[in-house]
Amino acid sequence: MGNPEAIIELENVTAGYPDAKILENVTFKINRGEIFILLGGSGCGKSTLMKHMIGLNPILSGKLKICSLEWNAKNRQRLCRKIGVMYQSGALFGSMDCLGNVMLPLEEFTSLKKRERVEKAMQLLGDVGLADAANKLPNEISGGMKKRVAIARALALEPEVIFLDEPSAGLDPITANALDDLILRLRKERGTTFVVVTHELESIKKIADRAAMFDKSRRAMIALGQPKELAESSKDPFVKSFFTRGQTNV
Amino acid sequence: MGFCSAIGKKATKRARAIGDALAFTGEATIAAFATFLTPHKFRLKDCALAFERAAAGGLSIAIGIGFLLGLILAFQSAAALKMFGVEIYVADLLAIGLFRELGPIITAILLAGRSGGAFAAEIGTMKVDEEIDALRTMGLDPVRFLVMPRVLAAICAMPILTIFCELSGLLGGALILRIMGVPPAAYWEHVVSSSGMFAIVFGLAKSCLFGLLVGLVGCGAGMNTKSTADGVGVATTSAVVGGIIAVAIADGLLAVFCYSWGL
Numbered sequence: 412m413g414n415p416e417a418i419i420e421l422e423n424v425t426a427g428y429p430d431a432k433i434l435e436n437v438t439f440k441i442n443r444g445e446i447f448i449l450l451g452g453s454g455c456g457k458s459t460l461m462k463h464m465i466g467l468n469p470i471l472s473g474k475l476k477i478c479s480l481e482w483n484a485k486n487r488q489r490l491c492r493k494i495g496v497m498y499q500s501g502a503l504f505g506s507m508d509c510l511g512n513v514m515l516p517l518e519e520f521t522s523l524k525k526r527e528r529v530e531k532a533m534q535l536l537g538d539v540g541l542a543d544a545a546n547k548l549p550n551e552i553s554g555g556m557k558k559r560v561a562i563a564r565a566l567a568l569e570p571e572v573i574f575l576d577e578p579s580a581g582l583d584p585i586t587a588n589a590l591d592d593l594i595l596r597l598r599k600e601r602g603t604t605f606v607v608v609t610h611e612l613e614s615i616k617k618i619a620d621r622a623a624m625f626d627k628s629r630r631a632m633i634a635l636g637q638p639k640e641l642a643e644s645s646k647d648p649f650v651k652s653f654f655t656r657g658q659t660n661v
Numbered sequence: 662m663g664f665c666s667a668i669g670k671k672a673t674k675r676a677r678a679i680g681d682a683l684a685f686t687g688e689a690t691i692a693a694f695a696t697f698l699t700p701h702k703f704r705l706k707d708c709a710l711a712f713e714r715a716a717a718g719g720l721s722i723a724i725g726i727g728f729l730l731g732l733i734l735a736f737q738s739a740a741a742l743k744m745f746g747v748e749i750y751v752a753d754l755l756a757i758g759l760f761r762e763l764g765p766i767i768t769a770i771l772l773a774g775r776s777g778g779a780f781a782a783e784i785g786t787m788k789v790d791e792e793i794d795a796l797r798t799m800g801l802d803p804v805r806f807l808v809m810p811r812v813l814a815a816i817c818a819m820p821i822l823t824i825f826c827e828l829s830g831l832l833g834g835a836l837i838l839r840i841m842g843v844p845p846a847a848y849w850e851h852v853v854s855s856s857g858m859f860a861i862v863f864g865l866a867k868s869c870l871f872g873l874l875v876g877l878v879g880c881g882a883g884m885n886t887k888s889t890a891d892g893v894g895v896a897t898t899s900a901v902v903g904g905i906i907a908v909a910i911a912d913g914l915l916a917v918f919c920y921s922w923g924l
């Protein structure tokens with residue numbers, strides 16, 4: 412078996428804002444088809460790092476490549492076609508129903524006819540189990556449903572990588588579990604790479620292939636590997652503490 | 662030291678706000694060109710919705726304020742002019758005043774309060790809810806997607822609201838002069854003779870410019886909303902205040918321009 416193909420590469424990345432460095436010297440690769448977790452306590456910089464990865468904020472230094480392309484004005488449109496993002500709140504457009512939300516990227520970036528766009532959007536909504544909610548407005552559906560519609564919208568242009576920001580946040584355990592199942596099924600069916608920002612241990616254990624863990628006080632990535640491996644054999648007290656919910660002394 | 666640092670912080674904040682405003686103006690200009698070059702990508706439905714809210718929603722207020730303005734102006738000026746027996750000239754005063762100046766500026770203030778604030782609140786809420794980030798990561802330009810339809814709606818709504826405001830103002834004046842015993846025919850004759858085509862067209866062109874300013878300031882405030890608890894409130898307030906100030910400055914510059922060109 413050959414080396415897995417890296418779809419995202421970070422090399423000595425400094426993450427943060429011009430007036431505040433949050434993480435320094437972050438280096439790791441995410442392989443194609445992997446479910447990769449960005450992990451850590453609140454405020455450790457995992458969402459900030461994701462914002463760099465999806466091109467919302469430029470990195471402060473280092474190299475960040477998605478599908479061998481760096482975020483710059485020239486590559487921006489190409490990279491936007493290669494990624495899909497589900498935001499924590501879903502970020503659905505309130506003036507459009509669920510179908511309209513999923514159809515939007517198809518309308519803007521494909522030459523599909525209206526009937527074909529509707530068919531494709533309905534199929535995507537069906538894939539996330541929400542064909543019945545197609546004509547509902549975002550404020551008429553629950554938080555979990557919003558997130559699933561957002562995943563359907565992220566899948567519309569068949570991206571290579573999907574970023575999920577805190578998919579389980581604010582959801583009851585049953586809905587959160589169903590969302591995890593959906594992520595696993597989509598990966599199996601489509602081979603899509605998922606990068607997930609979360610600190611939900613149950614979810615991490617269930618879906619993650621590998622995880623990178625960050626620490627706020629050290630402003631650094633402190634662990635990288637399979638969650639089971641990190642939980643059982645990491646020597647870092649913070650990592651141990653995290654996986655045992657603080658029951659180990661740090 | 663504390664005083665100097667406070668001044669420094671204020672100055673930095675102002676400079677940043679000016680920088681944001683300039684950056685937004687640049688983005689809006691590029692988006693306007695892009696919309697002009699690819700009109701099929703313009704979100705007509707969103708524009709129609711914003712136009713309906715701005716024009717149809719603001720119509721009754723524009724008519725009401727216009728009518729009261731005409732009524733009060735006529736009443737105050739007629740009392741003075743009656744002493745010289747020339748209260749009929751209230752019609753001239755109203756026609757020139759409303760068509761050239763008061764109609765556009767009062768409607769613009771109304772639009773800034775109603776629609777400028779609404780644009781800022783809508784876009785600001787979208788920003789806080791990460792919808793603008795979602796547009797960016799989809800590769801869509803939020804300025805083109807959200808700002809252009811609203812600005813065009815404001816530009817189109819302004820002349821319509823202005824016409825209704827002006828006509829209702831003239832009706833208010835007519836009512837007062839009728840009470841004072843001036844025949845309506847004489848009043849309307851004076852209105853028509855004193856309001857030349859230039860005054861009407863200039864007033865309407867001015868109202869389009871004011872619509873552009875109110876739309877841009879409102880949307881700009883929304884786009885610069887901070888993700889704090891009071892972010893949307895602050896954006897809405899700055900949209901209304903900024904819109905009124907922008908209109909007042911533009912009106913002042915136009916007045917100087919007209920005076921120097923003898924218009």
